[in-house]
Amino acid sequence: MTDRLQGWIGREVQAATASEVVAGVLVSADEGRLVVRTSGVSGYGNGRHAVLPLASICYVRLIA
Amino acid sequence: MWIWASEKEIRLWLDGLRQLIDQISVGRDSTLDGMEDKGGKAASSVRQESGQEGERDDGDAMPRARASRASAPIQSSLESALGRKVELSTVGGSIQGVLAEVGDGFAVVRESEELIVIANLDQAIYVEVSGE
Numbered sequence: 001m002t003d004r005l006q007g008w009i010g011r012e013v014q015a016a017t018a019s020e021v022v023a024g025v026l027v028s029a030d031e032g033r034l035v036v037r038t039s040g041v042s043g044y045g046n047g048r049h050a051v052l053p054l055a056s057i058c059y060v061r062l063i064a
Numbered sequence: 065m066w067i068w069a070s071e072k073e074i075r076l077w078l079d080g081l082r083q084l085i086d087q088i089s090v091g092r093d094s095t096l097d098g099m100e101d102k103g104g105k106a107a108s109s110v111r112q113e114s115g116q117e118g119e120r121d122d123g124d125a126m127p128r129a130r131a132s133r134a135s136a137p138i139q140s141s142l143e144s145a146l147g148r149k150v151e152l153s154t155v156g157g158s159i160q161g162v163l164a165e166v167g168d169g170f171a172v173v174r175e176s177e178e179l180i181v182i183a184n185l186d187q188a189i190y191v192e193v194s195g196e
Contacts (some may be wrong), residue, residue, distance in 0.1 A: 001167065001168075001171035004182055005182060016157055017155070017156055033123075058187040060182045061181045
């Protein structure tokens with residue numbers, strides 16, 4: 001699953017867990033976790049990131 | 065320290081160890097099931113923690129094997145449904161579309177021309193395959 005998700009790095013995704021859906025740009029998928037940038041790149045900061053354990057992810061949808 | 069043992073003795077020792085490990089893993093499963101019966105999020109959080117523990121410790125293959133066993137029935141059902149319409153229900157929502165790929169613990173479903181979904185089969189509740 002990680003290998004498959006790594007092919008989506010830089011793309012817009014929706015990652016669903018049991019409690020909520022996190023939408024944003026997929027930054028990385030490794031070491032048992034998924035990192036999604038939930039807000040746009042602004043200034044020197046690189047936006048807000050959500051870190052999700054892969055084990056808690058129900059599905060990841062590729063939007064664009 | 066030196067231990068002198070015959071091949072038979074070493075085999076007996078290894079079998080004993082294997083039985084011990086099996087007993088421990090059966091005990092852990094029944095504890096988790098018991099917690100789930102009582103309801104609440106405690107059981108699911110324990111389950112998630114045990115899954116993460118397996119991912120952190122690459123040397124211990126047992127948690128990984130248990131995780132793959134959990135999704136194995138759904139995975140094997142889906143493997144024979146490639147190219148067919150499926151509905152996959154997970155705790156985070158359901159996915160409907162054409163089954164494009166089945167991998168180790170995951171499935172790729174094409175919802176439309178533009179929408180592709182990778183589903184974690186360890187989180188799947190049920191799967192429905194259309195007869196077409």
